[in-house]
Amino acid sequence: MDRAEIEGPSRQEQAARSMLPSALRWRLLEAKKHRHSYVLLAPYTILFLLFTVLPVLIAIVISFTSFNLLEFPKWVGWHNYTRMFLEDEVFLIAVKNTFLFAGIVGPLSYLMCFVFAWLVNELKPRTRALMTLFFYAPSISGNVFFIWQIIFSGDRYGYVNGFLLDLGIIQQPIIFLKNEQYVLWIVLLVQLWLSLGVGFLAFIAGLQTVDRTLFEAGAVDGIRNRWQELWFITLPSMRPQLMFGAVMQITASFAVADVSTQLAGFPSVNYAAHTIVTHLEDYGSIRFEMGYASAIATMLFIVMVGSNIVVQKLLRKVGD
Amino acid sequence: MSTISTGNQKRLNRSFTGDLFLTLFLAVFAAFMVIPLVFTVSNALKPLNELFLFPPTLLVRHPTLTNFADLFHLMSNSWVPFSRYVFNTIFITLAGTAGHVLFASAAAYPLAKHRFPGGRLLFSIVVLSLMFSPKVTNIPNYVIMSRLGWINSYAAIIVPAFAASLGLYLMKQFMEQIPDALLEAAKIDGASEYRIFFRIVMPLVKPAWLTLIILSFQALWGTSGGSFIYSEQLKPLPYALGQIIQGGIVRAGPGAAVALFMMIVPVAIFIVSQSSIIQTMTSSGMKE
Structure with a gap:
């Protein structure tokens, strides 16, 4: 018991x-x-x-x-989201500009990263190190992009104005940064200047790891020129780096804000360089409408992650 | 013999005009990248009359250090001494970078070398977080910081930097290359996991440290404190730079001097660590 x-x-x-x-x-x-x-x-x-x-x-x-x-x-339910698309005209401008930036800066900077890495890789080690430094330096130089403010300054002491006046192409200095026509493209240019970052370094590294014997094998298999070599051998061998680089470039291209605020001012003239992130900062840190700002942030999150995933899927097909 | 013949064959693939065109292309873009940096350097060394020369010149004719002297003069009269901004930036950068390297490496080691419940999930969340910019989380972060009582303190900038996702990602990918046999041998000799981490793994991944250092350094060096720091005494250097530039024409010289200082430190670090960084990036790829 x-x-x-x-x-x-x-x-x-x-x-x-x-x-x-x-x-x-x-x-x-x-x-x-x-x-x-x-x-x-x-x-x-x-x-x-x-x-x-x-x-x-x-x-x-x-x-x-x-x-x-x-x-x-x-x-408040979906109100912030309906407000964004139905009542907030400035948000729609921000969306247009952001997609323009991302649509141009994203692919172009990705291409630049790859093309320059590819060209730099063929140089002798010393020159290669120097060129790598030249291309990478802007992206790590802190807030040095403000130098573009002087380059595009609206008076005759601005470098571009000075140059154009001296050549007699223009008679009056152009106020580049307060002109709707130019300011968006200037921000875009500076963003490209800043865009050769980690992705660029990853591509240089990726190119150095491509197995050289593959090229010999490829030549035997009938690869005739540089372009075929690139598409059938080089790109597929560095696919992991290509995917990593894409993530870096896409994420950065959707987040344009600091350059716009610094060069075009806030708000920029007629919101010409207004982006989703500057719109977010406006509501988040100036107007303290945190609910609405968070709805904008959530949209941005979805757009960034969504486009990254789509591009990852596409890149898996490279060289197939 | 065979190597020579493949070398020749490769030459044949490349036409002279093609090479010339590519070199020119590279040169033009290199100029586009470098000229603004040259401006930054030469402006900092230009005397005031050269800064406002028409037409503007790319290179300085009579280099001088007046701008630096002016800068110190200007800032010694300001309410917060210039040295304070410099200290703030250096402190934030060093503390944040040191913590990031330590925390990210400690987390990367088990993720790279052990399989355990939750490890894969955590790593895939880290990869996902590379796909959106920290700007998305700025507002909730402000709410969290104010709950923690960290608003207007160095901690609001430094502590989140410890957990930057890019550093963990690169470190983990790099650590995967360490041969398992090496770690097994240490284990058989009776070394604890912590000993293995500090004595074997860390010395082997020195190139990756340097990469984490430059990435974290560059991010923190450029921070202006944003909405997290509002006291003048705690503001970092980029904020002061912004203020000087707002001063307009009279401040052009000192502004150029600060800009040069801001630029030269990260670039110098990159110059000494370039080969290690490229070595780390070799393993940066995303697995399918």
């Missing part, structure tokens, strides 16, 4: 334990075995969740509310 009572609970416990899904039990055991891994991972993961993952979730939730930081958020 006694014995049975003692054994009873333990048998129940066993039963309970075996009722735990075996997959979960295995996971718990695994987790315990890897506690060192979790300890090493913890500091980064906590901060990453707190400052990257949580904010995305918060933005999505706040985007359905009206929130001014002081009062408790008030649920």
